[in-house]
Amino acid sequence: MPMLPTGAEAEADLVRRAISGDVQAVRAIIRTHNQRLYRLVRAVIRSNADAEDVLQEAYLSAFSNLNRFAGDASLSTWLSRIALNAALARLRAQKRLKRAAPARPSTDADILPFPGSLPTADPERIMAQRQLLSLVEEATDALPETFRLVFVTRVIEGLSVEETASLLDIPIATVKSRLHRARRLIRSRLEERIGPVMTDAFPFAGTRCDRLMETVIARLGLTK
Incomplete structure (x- = not known):
């Protein structure tokens, strides 16, 4: 064989x-x-x-x-x-x-697509998840460059400590310390911003709400 x-x-x-x-x-x-x-x-x-x-x-x-x-x-x-x-x-x-010149304001507000993270059936849930994902991206972008590279490589891409150290040409101990600091900064920023978004958590409106309502009405034998 x-x-x-x-x-x-x-x-x-x-x-x-x-x-x-x-x-x-x-x-x-x-x-x-x-x-x-x-x-x-x-x-x-x-x-x-x-x-x-x-x-x-x-x-x-x-x-x-x-x-x-x-x-x-x-x-x-x-x-x-x-x-x-x-x-x-x-x-x-x-x-x-x-x-050399004044910076032009950025208008780039797209959201990075994470495969499988955004279901297509419920617009309200999609919106809530986009808000949360946007906060994560914003918090990641706000990290200092050295921390941001380690965070993206280790957490988002899932490379090992050794692979990250090799890729970024830094000691393993530096990877660990920068990742620890990056996580603290991310957590702190998310805690500051998460409150307003959490009011939209577990959305149950739109098509899902309508479907449940019509099912109840039908099972009760009520006329529309």
């Missing part, structure tokens, strides 16, 4: 196909890593539109230099480093521009 390829072998085959110009392999790589790379870039840039632009440039750089991928680290780590470097370069350029 033939041996099935390991994860590393499958990844190496995907890379080889992408280098040869196989568009399906390129698509597979992007689909696999898109979410993590976007969130990592977004943690640095803090603008959805700019993050997409930076990620696009990072992909172009990565695929142009894919033949340099030696497999010493995982493809995910290799791509993450490219994306992170691209984001930091953009951030430095933005800071230079900011020093």
